[in-house]
């Protein structure tokens with residue numbers, strides 16, 4: 201693999217980009233600063249504007265406001281052909297009437313590369329995506345995963361400065377998806393190419409990306425490392441969309457060092473993070489607690505009371521669904537160590553929260 | 567995905583073939599039988615039916631006039647098909663790339679002529695192309711020509727009128743083929759650095775070949791057999807196979823010769839259709855994803 205192309209990835213800046221389709225706003229003031237060689241995932245639910253942002257970066261649509269900067273160049277005036285971006289579409293969009301080799305050579309031919317250069321590059325690319333010997337086949341004679349690797353090879357053949365991937369794994373089955381995720385990550389590391397990966401699969405975003413941009417309704421909710429996204433979510437949307445979270449109502453008691461002290465409606469006090477700023481005593485908050493941050497069977501009168509509704513042994517973890525005195529349903533997950541046991545439905549338990557600062561409080565809006 | 571599900575649930579091979587019997591019977595009685603009669607008739611050497619032989623065929627193939635009529639008919643088909651293709655392709659492309667409203671508007675305009683009779687449309691062309699017709703009146707009032715141009719009863723007139731009459735047969739298959747082209751392919755071509763012409767020549771045109779072949783075949787077959795338009799716009803001076811055939815059979819009562827003309831014309835058309843079919847099969851294999 202020493203023949204793999206090593207091109208220093210160029211940086212990408214999305215500067216205050218907004219986009220409107222007629223009266224409806226698809227993107228609202230998006231700011232992203234992607235370093236050269238970084239892999240950034242755009243994560244968000246369906247219709248939040250991920251594809252729109254990708255198409256703006258590629259140059260297929262002109263944004264209503266803001267700038268796109270690649271390296272040192274503002275590219276807003278450039279057509280897609282001159283932005284030097286590579287794109288892999290969700291359906292791969294391989295040219296069905298051309299062989300694999302012709303597909304990969306397409307961009308080089310369009311740039312006027314000589315036949316020798318084309319042949320060399322095609323061979324190198326096929327090698328890179330481990331499809332040597334497939335050059336003369338047609339796309340329809342390849343499996344989904346192989347087609348995807350061809351799409352990747354075709355995009356990389358022109359040595360783009362930015363690689364854009366629109367839900368590249370969505371059409372693959374689970375095992376193949378994991379293989380391809382590893383493969384893409386390997387290729388990305390190897391080539392050092394700046395990459396934007398669009399996905400609505402949070403595991404994919406968290407496992408593959410250096411940083412994750414979470415979008416919701418056309419707004420950027422948070423742009424941070426996977427660890428920060430998961431452990432210190434900036435908004436209630438991020439907290440509930442990434443990973444799962446139990447939401448409990450509560451009232452602010454006061455501050456506790458860097459944290460906020462909150463009395464939960466179901467009973468018990470917790471020290472929580474307050475990313476929206478400190479809230480005054482007595483204000484209502486929604487406290488988000490991850491299932492792994494709750495403990496069943498607090499000693500004595502600690503924590504608050506609940507009744508087990510269901511126990512789900514999920515391989516390495518055990519999840520209990522518990523209903524609190526206030527009627528809220530909670531999911532509590534515990535590692536399946538030797539001592540942990542499945543509690544029968546109807547068992548009365550006491551629930552406590554693990555450690556200060558693990559839960560997060562957001563101002564209650566409703 | 568829904569389509570493949572549908573295809574799976576409606577399994578055509580599961581139906582009883584006997585359901586096709588009425589249609590088969592109809593075809594046998596009103597198509598195959600007359601065709602057989604025609605073949606038999608064409609081997610009579612004279613109108614009395616007393617002698618048999620290939621003299622009718624020898625006469626046609628040895629006669630420069632008859633061969634000329636055949637050639638000009640086949641050539642007319644080529645010209646009409648070419649005109650329909652050149653004008654129909656952009657319309658079909660526009661249809662494939664437009665939003666729903668414009669799409670149905672284009673379809674309506676394309677289909678509108680089919681809702682009027684061919685006779686009516688042909689007479690409209692006579693009004694347009696005549697000596698005192700719309701085209702000549704406009705040209706003369708603009709001072710572009712001194713005397714009216716001869717448009718009716720010319721090759722140009724026949725090709726123009728036929729192209730308009732047969733246009734839907736070209737546009738419909740083309741529109742179907744073009745709307746099947748994934749817009750992402752065009753985007754992929756662009757982003758890989760291809761200009762509009764390269765994208766057209768390397769991606770869009772090759773992928774529209776199945777539609778081009780199907781549309782051309784329909785247009786060709788329809789325009790060389792278009793008796794009404796050919797004879798009304800072509801007038802007495804221009805003779806094409808359908809009219810030639812009609813004269814021999816109806817006016818001269820030379821049924822054996824008319825039958826031989828039919829068979830020769832039929833074979834010529836089948837040859838052309840076979841060529842188109844082969845091209846079609848090749849291009850479909852070539853363009854499928």
Ligand SMILES: Nc1ncnc2c1ncn2[C@@H]1O[C@H](COP(=O)(O)OP(=O)(O)OP(=O)(O)O)[C@@H](O)[C@H]1O
Pocket residue numbers: 221226244245246247248249250251252253400
């Ligand atoms: N061409 C268009 N015209 C009008 N509205 C559009 C157009 N393209 C997208 N939209 C709207 O913009 C919003 C964002 O669409 P976009 O395709 O970017 O979503 P997405 O995040 O990629 O969703 P998905 O995960 O389903 O692909 C949606 O509400 C969509 O309806």
Ligand SMILES: [Mg+2]
Pocket residue numbers: 250251252
């Ligand atoms: Mg999308």
